[in-house]
Amino acid sequence: MKTSPLLFFLGRPFSPLYSWAMRAREAGYRRGVFRSYHFPVPVVSVGNLTMGGTGKTPMVHYLARLLQQNSFKPAIISRGYGGTAQGPVNIVSDGCSLLLDAKAAGDEPRMLAETLPGVPVLTGIVRRLPAQRAVDLGADVLLLDDGFQHLPIQRDVNLVLFNTDRLAGNSRVFPGGDLREPVAALHRATGFVLTGVYEANRDRAQRFRDLLATKFPGIPTFLTGYEVETLVRLMPSGETVPVAAATVASLKGYGFCGIAHPESFRETVQGIGVDLTGFTGFADHRQYSDSLVERLISTARKTGADFLLTTEKDLVKFSGYAHQLPVPLYGIRMQVLVDEEFTATVLRALRSRRPSS
Structure with missing residues (x-):
């Protein structure tokens, strides 16, 4: 998503109001004013702080494969952005058959369904509903695509992705910038992931990792690439x-x-x-x-x-x-190219909550 500097400039006076609203919303969930839902299976959220692409869907794809290879039964839950299907629960794939085309499902859910046989993919605006249906279908771990701001669902692993070439943009909150929430929201994360790291931008990635370690000690940062x-x-x-x-x-x-x-x-x-x-x-x-x-x-x-x-x-x-x-x-x-530390961290967190058979 590209927004012109002029629009950011015009929107800057409204950023404090939007920032306050997002802080109040988070506080409401944290204090129990708004209800959040705990599922009987572990939940992994993949999201971002910035607007635009950070590589969430490739990461969800990687995690689904990883979990399958480690004897989990993952299901993917998506908002279904761009799709015409507007039911409370839209099953793109039940893990056996493809049930919705790209127009109905949205391009990313359909792609995930096509390329991940055996993995149910469901969409819905109120994501706890497709999440519950996925559990009913036999899923023992839920992957939330673009889930960082979706606070109604509690999660065990909360990954926040940054595009290494863009990082935090201009570091201002919408509409004066490209942050969905104030930077302080990153305290909810259990891990930061810098995507698209290669030789030419590795130093930039290292500096940002050091900054995150200073601002949010105890939350690990992982560098990932693509091929x-x-x-x-x-x-x-x-x-x-x-x-x-x-x-x-x-x-x-x-x-x-x-x-x-x-x-x-x-x-x-x-x-x-x-x-x-x-x-x-x-x-x-x-x-x-x-x-x-x-x-x-x-x-x-x-x-x-x-x-x-x-x-x-x-x-x-x-x-x-x-x-x-x-x-x-x-x-x-x-x-996605990741290191062993990343996979070990994710699997360790999920195995600690995996229901005993």
């Missing part, structure tokens, strides 16, 4: 098939995406050796209409592209167009 796991090709049937990244190396491709920070995806595309003939960045959670798809195809053809390339999150929205695409469409699947 391309594979490409996935959209077939005419609407199914996706993994293919090696080398498939498109040195070929001419046209890139596009609808994510919070499109330039980061552009850099990823260039990093796998694609000869990029052009690139279009859209707003996060962009829905693709017939006319927009036609325009993308026309533009790609004019630039001499052999194929289209997008994020895996965007790819799930194209299953209805798969049969009419005149050129191949690929999505890039990313994976």
Whole structure:
């Protein structure tokens, strides 16, 4: 999410009021004025303090895989932002079958459901309702996607993510800045995660980690990165098939995406050796209409592209167009790189609360 400095400037006089409201809300939950719900299974929240993308969904994906590999039965609970399904409980996947498409579910829940067989994915505005349904489906751990500000659900692990290239933005609270809450809200976290760390910004990440350690002693900070796991090709049937990244190396491709920070995806595309003939960045959670798809195809053809390339999150929205695409469409699947200390910390916290069998 990009907001102009002018809007931040105009909104600055209202930041203290918004900040006060968020502090009062937190105090209300802490003192029991507002009800919060405790579940019989452990809960992991993945969220952020800033507006815009910090890599929450890739982290949720990583954690779901990690938990499966360690004999947990995770389920993912999401707000379902951008989806048209408005029921109190919307089951995107029950762990066996995909039940909602990207338009109904939202792009991120649908992508998680497609790429995590065996993991139920549910959405709903009042998230305790899909959370309870997930427990009824047999989940023994709940993953809250974008859950830091969702105080009605108590949690055992409360991860706050920061994009290393953007960190805390201008450090002012909305609408005068890009913080969802005052910085003091970070005391609720059980761990900080800096995402997108690589050699060029590692010093910046280390300095921010030192700052967090000073301001919030006792809360660990973990550095994480990304790498391309594979490409996935959209077939005419609407199914996706993994293919090696080398498939498109040195070929001419046209890139596009609808994510919070499109330039980061552009850099990823260039990093796998694609000869990029052009690139279009859209707003996060962009829905693709017939006319927009036609325009993308026309533009790609004019630039001499052999194929289209997008994020895996965007790819799930194209299953209805798969049969009419005149050129191949690929999505890039990313994976999160973490250290052993991070995985050990998460698993230790969850095992301490895991129901005895």
